[in-house]
Amino acid sequence: KQEVTQIPAALSVPEGENLVLNCSFTDSAIYNLQWFRQDPGKGLTSLLLIQSSQREQTSGRLNASLDKSSGRSTLYIAASQPGDSATYLCAVSDDYKLSFGAGTTVTVRA
Amino acid sequence: EAEVAQSPRYKITEKSQAVAFWCDPISGHATLYWYRQILGQGPELLVQFQDESVVDDSQLPKDRFSAERLKGVDSTLKIQPAELGDSAMYLCASSLATNEKLFFGSGTQLSVL
Numbered sequence: 001k002q003e004v005t006q007i008p009a010a011l012s013v014p015e016g017e018n019l020v021l022n023c024s025f026t027d028s029a030i031y032n033l034q035w036f037r038q039d040p041g042k043g044l045t046s047l048l049l050i051q052s053s054q055r056e057q058t059s060g061r062l063n064a065s066l067d068k069s070s071g072r073s074t075l076y077i078a079a080s081q082p083g084d085s086a087t088y089l090c091a092v093s094d095d096y097k098l099s100f101g102a103g104t105t106v107t108v109r110a
Numbered sequence: 111e112a113e114v115a116q117s118p119r120y121k122i123t124e125k126s127q128a129v130a131f132w133c134d135p136i137s138g139h140a141t142l143y144w145y146r147q148i149l150g151q152g153p154e155l156l157v158q159f160q161d162e163s164v165v166d167d168s169q170l171p172k173d174r175f176s177a178e179r180l181k182g183v184d185s186t187l188k189i190q191p192a193e194l195g196d197s198a199m200y201l202c203a204s205s206l207a208t209n210e211k212l213f214f215g216s217g218t219q220l221s222v223l
Contacts, residue, residue, distance in 0.1 A: 004152070031209045043114075043201055043214035044153070089152055096165060096208040098143075100152030 002027045004092055006101035014109050019077035021104050023090035028068050031093040035064050035075050038087045038103065047088075048075070080108045112136045116202050116215035124223050128190035131218045135184070135204030141165075142179055143212070144187050145201040153201055159185065160208065192222045 003026040013019060023033070032051045036044040048064045050057045050073070056065045061078040077084055089103040115134040123129050135142050140161050145153035156175065157167040161182035170177065174193070179185040189196055203214045 034212065036212075036214075041199075041217075041219065043116075043216045044203075044212075046211050046213065049211050091152075091212075093209050096158070098155065098212070100154075102150065102152045
Protein backbone atom coordinates (compact mmCIF):
# COMPACT_ATOMS: atom_id res chain seq x y z
CA LYS A 1 0.00 0.00 0.00
CA GLN A 2 1.36 3.43 -0.94
CA GLU A 3 2.22 5.62 2.06
CA VAL A 4 2.69 9.37 1.53
CA THR A 5 4.40 11.48 4.19
CA GLN A 6 4.79 15.23 4.45
CA ILE A 7 7.21 16.67 6.99
CA PRO A 8 7.00 19.10 8.68
CA ALA A 9 3.28 19.26 9.47
CA ALA A 10 3.52 23.02 9.82
CA LEU A 11 5.98 25.84 9.27
CA SER A 12 6.05 29.60 9.62
CA VAL A 13 8.27 31.91 7.56
CA PRO A 14 8.67 35.67 7.13
CA GLU A 15 7.41 37.25 3.93
CA GLY A 16 9.91 37.08 1.09
CA GLU A 17 11.57 33.87 2.21
CA ASN A 18 11.61 30.91 -0.17
CA LEU A 19 9.47 27.95 0.87
CA VAL A 20 10.60 24.33 0.56
CA LEU A 21 7.93 21.66 1.12
CA ASN A 22 8.72 17.96 1.17
CA CYS A 23 6.78 14.88 0.15
CA SER A 24 7.96 11.27 0.38
CA PHE A 25 6.30 8.08 -0.84
CA THR A 26 7.06 4.42 -0.29
CA ASP A 27 6.36 2.82 -3.68
CA SER A 28 8.33 4.33 -6.58
CA ALA A 29 6.12 2.70 -9.24
CA ILE A 30 3.99 5.81 -9.64
CA TYR A 31 2.08 7.22 -12.59
CA ASN A 32 2.28 10.86 -11.57
CA LEU A 33 2.38 13.20 -8.55
CA GLN A 34 0.23 16.24 -7.90
CA TRP A 35 0.62 19.16 -5.52
CA PHE A 36 -2.52 20.82 -4.18
CA ARG A 37 -3.29 23.88 -2.10
CA GLN A 38 -6.14 23.93 0.43
CA ASP A 39 -7.46 27.00 2.22
CA PRO A 40 -9.28 26.51 5.56
CA GLY A 41 -12.70 24.95 5.08
CA LYS A 42 -12.35 24.81 1.31
CA GLY A 43 -11.70 22.24 -1.39
CA LEU A 44 -8.32 21.51 -2.95
CA THR A 45 -6.83 23.40 -5.87
CA SER A 46 -4.35 21.65 -8.13
CA LEU A 47 -1.05 23.51 -8.40
CA LEU A 48 1.22 21.23 -10.40
CA LEU A 49 1.12 17.75 -11.89
CA ILE A 50 4.39 15.92 -12.62
CA GLN A 51 4.34 12.84 -14.80
CA SER A 52 6.56 9.95 -13.70
CA SER A 53 8.83 10.56 -16.71
CA GLN A 54 9.42 14.21 -15.73
CA ARG A 55 11.98 15.59 -13.28
CA GLU A 56 10.29 18.91 -12.60
CA GLN A 57 7.39 21.18 -13.41
CA THR A 58 7.15 24.97 -13.08
CA SER A 59 4.31 27.46 -12.85
CA GLY A 60 5.10 31.08 -11.98
CA ARG A 61 6.74 31.18 -8.53
CA LEU A 62 6.14 27.45 -8.06
CA ASN A 63 8.55 24.70 -8.97
CA ALA A 64 8.09 21.02 -8.16
CA SER A 65 10.76 18.36 -8.54
CA LEU A 66 10.36 14.61 -8.59
CA ASP A 67 12.93 11.94 -7.75
CA LYS A 68 11.09 8.68 -8.30
CA SER A 69 13.99 6.42 -7.38
CA SER A 70 14.31 7.94 -3.91
CA GLY A 71 10.55 8.37 -3.48
CA ARG A 72 10.66 12.14 -3.00
CA SER A 73 9.16 15.32 -4.36
CA THR A 74 9.83 18.90 -3.35
CA LEU A 75 7.67 21.97 -3.91
CA TYR A 76 9.53 25.29 -4.00
CA ILE A 77 7.66 28.56 -3.65
CA ALA A 78 9.84 31.57 -4.39
CA ALA A 79 9.55 34.88 -2.56
CA SER A 80 6.67 33.85 -0.32
CA GLN A 81 3.74 36.21 0.30
CA PRO A 82 1.07 36.26 3.03
CA GLY A 83 -1.40 35.04 0.40
CA ASP A 84 0.61 31.81 0.15
CA SER A 85 -0.56 30.88 3.65
CA ALA A 86 -2.48 27.61 3.25
CA THR A 87 -2.09 23.84 3.58
CA TYR A 88 -0.17 22.16 0.78
CA LEU A 89 -0.84 18.50 0.04
CA CYS A 90 0.88 16.10 -2.30
CA ALA A 91 -0.83 13.11 -3.88
CA VAL A 92 0.70 10.15 -5.66
CA SER A 93 -1.05 8.17 -8.36
CA ASP A 94 -0.18 4.53 -8.91
CA ASP A 95 -2.33 2.89 -11.55
CA TYR A 96 -5.71 4.55 -10.94
CA LYS A 97 -5.55 5.23 -7.20
CA LEU A 98 -4.50 8.56 -5.69
CA SER A 99 -2.89 8.53 -2.22
CA PHE A 100 -2.66 11.81 -0.29
CA GLY A 101 -0.29 13.05 2.34
CA ALA A 102 -1.65 14.86 5.40
CA GLY A 103 -0.24 18.17 4.20
CA THR A 104 2.06 20.92 5.43
CA THR A 105 0.36 24.02 6.83
CA VAL A 106 2.27 27.15 5.86
CA THR A 107 2.03 30.54 7.53
CA VAL A 108 3.76 33.47 5.86
CA ARG A 109 4.22 36.35 8.30
CA ALA A 110 3.97 39.90 6.98
CA GLU B 111 -13.41 28.67 -15.60
CA ALA B 112 -15.55 25.55 -15.17
CA GLU B 113 -15.96 24.31 -11.62
CA VAL B 114 -17.15 21.23 -9.76
CA ALA B 115 -20.41 22.10 -8.03
CA GLN B 116 -21.31 20.62 -4.66
CA SER B 117 -24.28 21.12 -2.37
CA PRO B 118 -25.06 21.71 0.36
CA ARG B 119 -22.05 23.67 1.61
CA TYR B 120 -22.83 22.81 5.23
CA LYS B 121 -25.03 20.14 6.77
CA ILE B 122 -25.91 19.63 10.40
CA THR B 123 -27.85 16.50 11.26
CA GLU B 124 -28.65 14.32 14.20
CA LYS B 125 -27.36 10.83 14.71
CA SER B 126 -29.44 8.16 12.92
CA GLN B 127 -30.81 10.61 10.36
CA ALA B 128 -30.25 10.30 6.61
CA VAL B 129 -28.13 12.80 4.69
CA ALA B 130 -27.39 13.25 1.01
CA PHE B 131 -24.74 15.19 -0.87
CA TRP B 132 -24.84 16.19 -4.52
CA CYS B 133 -22.02 16.78 -6.98
CA ASP B 134 -22.00 18.06 -10.55
CA PRO B 135 -18.58 17.54 -12.17
CA ILE B 136 -17.02 19.64 -14.89
CA SER B 137 -18.72 18.93 -18.20
CA GLY B 138 -16.98 16.15 -20.11
CA HIS B 139 -15.14 14.75 -17.12
CA ALA B 140 -15.55 10.98 -17.18
CA THR B 141 -14.02 10.26 -13.79
CA LEU B 142 -15.71 11.35 -10.57
CA TYR B 143 -14.45 10.85 -7.02
CA TRP B 144 -15.95 11.18 -3.56
CA TYR B 145 -13.44 11.79 -0.77
CA ARG B 146 -13.81 12.19 2.99
CA GLN B 147 -11.39 14.45 4.83
CA ILE B 148 -10.99 14.63 8.59
CA LEU B 149 -9.41 17.80 9.96
CA GLY B 150 -5.63 17.57 9.84
CA GLN B 151 -5.57 14.60 7.48
CA GLY B 152 -5.42 14.10 3.73
CA PRO B 153 -8.54 13.15 1.77
CA GLU B 154 -9.49 9.47 1.79
CA LEU B 155 -11.17 7.98 -1.27
CA LEU B 156 -14.68 6.67 -0.67
CA VAL B 157 -15.74 5.87 -4.23
CA GLN B 158 -14.50 6.42 -7.77
CA PHE B 159 -16.68 6.35 -10.88
CA GLN B 160 -15.68 5.99 -14.49
CA ASP B 161 -18.73 7.30 -16.34
CA GLU B 162 -21.61 5.54 -14.52
CA SER B 163 -19.57 2.53 -13.37
CA VAL B 164 -17.93 2.14 -9.97
CA VAL B 165 -14.16 1.65 -10.32
CA ASP B 166 -13.29 1.52 -6.63
CA ASP B 167 -15.53 1.55 -3.55
CA SER B 168 -13.29 -0.57 -1.34
CA GLN B 169 -13.22 2.09 1.41
CA LEU B 170 -16.93 2.89 1.30
CA PRO B 171 -18.79 1.67 4.42
CA LYS B 172 -21.48 -0.04 2.42
CA ASP B 173 -23.70 -0.82 5.39
CA ARG B 174 -24.56 2.87 5.66
CA PHE B 175 -23.10 4.68 2.63
CA SER B 176 -24.29 4.52 -0.96
CA ALA B 177 -23.26 6.39 -4.08
CA GLU B 178 -24.65 6.61 -7.56
CA ARG B 179 -23.87 8.38 -10.79
CA LEU B 180 -26.83 7.85 -13.01
CA LYS B 181 -26.25 8.67 -16.69
CA GLY B 182 -22.59 9.26 -15.90
CA VAL B 183 -23.00 12.94 -15.10
CA ASP B 184 -23.90 14.20 -11.62
CA SER B 185 -23.61 12.07 -8.52
CA THR B 186 -25.20 11.62 -5.11
CA LEU B 187 -23.59 10.29 -1.94
CA LYS B 188 -25.95 9.15 0.82
CA ILE B 189 -25.44 8.21 4.44
CA GLN B 190 -28.16 6.37 6.32
CA PRO B 191 -28.09 6.32 9.27
CA ALA B 192 -25.52 9.00 10.11
CA GLU B 193 -23.18 8.35 13.03
CA LEU B 194 -21.13 10.77 15.14
CA GLY B 195 -17.93 9.53 13.49
CA ASP B 196 -19.19 10.61 10.08
CA SER B 197 -18.54 14.27 10.90
CA ALA B 198 -16.03 15.39 8.28
CA MET B 199 -15.61 17.30 5.03
CA TYR B 200 -16.98 15.43 2.02
CA LEU B 201 -15.23 16.40 -1.20
CA CYS B 202 -16.17 15.67 -4.77
CA ALA B 203 -13.60 15.80 -7.54
CA SER B 204 -13.55 15.12 -11.26
CA SER B 205 -11.01 14.60 -14.01
CA LEU B 206 -11.08 14.06 -17.75
CA ALA B 207 -9.83 10.54 -17.20
CA THR B 208 -8.05 8.45 -14.60
CA ASN B 209 -4.60 9.82 -13.66
CA GLU B 210 -5.40 13.25 -15.09
CA LYS B 211 -5.41 16.54 -13.16
CA LEU B 212 -8.06 16.60 -10.43
CA PHE B 213 -10.53 19.42 -9.95
CA PHE B 214 -12.23 19.63 -6.55
CA GLY B 215 -15.48 21.17 -5.46
CA SER B 216 -15.74 23.35 -2.33
CA GLY B 217 -16.92 20.38 -0.26
CA THR B 218 -19.75 19.72 2.19
CA GLN B 219 -18.92 20.13 5.87
CA LEU B 220 -21.00 17.56 7.76
CA SER B 221 -21.62 17.77 11.48
CA VAL B 222 -23.45 14.90 13.15
CA LEU B 223 -24.85 15.75 16.61
